[in-house]
Amino acid sequence: MRHGVKLNKLSRTASHRKALMSNLACELISHKRITTTLAKAKALRVYVEPLLTRGKTDSTHNRRIVFSYLQDKEAIKELFSTISEKIATRPGGYTRIIKLGKRVGDNAEVALIELVDFNEIYGKTEEKAAAKKTRRAGGAKKKAAEDATETKAADTATEEKSAE
Numbered sequence: 001m002r003h004g005v006k007l008n009k010l011s012r013t014a015s016h017r018k019a020l021m022s023n024l025a026c027e028l029i030s031h032k033r034i035t036t037t038l039a040k041a042k043a044l045r046v047y048v049e050p051l052l053t054r055g056k057t058d059s060t061h062n063r064r065i066v067f068s069y070l071q072d073k074e075a076i077k078e079l080f081s082t083i084s085e086k087i088a089t090r091p092g093g094y095t096r097i098i099k100l101g102k103r104v105g106d107n108a109e110v111a112l113i114e115l116v117d118f119n120e121i122y123g124k125t126e127e128k129a130a131a132k133k134t135r136r137a138g139g140a141k142k143k144a145a146e147d148a149t150e151t152k153a154a155d156t157a158t159e160e161k162s163a164e
Contacts, residue, residue, distance in 0.1 A: 010043060021044060024036065024044045025051065026070055028114075035100065036113065037109060049094055054066050058080050063076060090116070096113070096115075098111060
């Protein structure tokens with residue numbers, strides 16, 4: 001049984017594993033998506049998500065902690081500037097793993113790991129769905145009705161101006 005075993009050792013020594021995770025995390029931050037094996041992607045998710053959470057609040061303390069993991073100034077600039085703006089409202093789950101099948105050479109499972117907020121395909125639909133969330137039973141219906149009346153009023157105003 002694997003009670004409380006969070007870390008996948010990936011058949012590497014501790015120093016090799018630390019360097020591997022640091023390099024993968026830097027590449028993920030700079031490129032926003034990378035292709036790697038499924039085991040490495042799952043291990044990277046556990047490694048990088050706490051760093052992304054630290055990146056949400058820009059302080060000297062957080063920068064130093066993240067730098068101790070990444071050792072790359074450019075990645076830290078990217079994390080604390082562009083990435084922190086996008087993930088500011090997200091409570092967690094900053095990465096997505098998509099399985100891509102098996103690699104030709106060694107039949108290893110390959111996966112794409114990406115930052116969720118930087119995917120344009122999925123990001124557009126999530127924004128629309130997030131706006132409709134409400135706890136009241138008829139709240140969404142009322143809001144839709146208000147929006148419809150506002151658009152009708154705007155349409156009639158533009159028609160009147162074009163008629164003049």
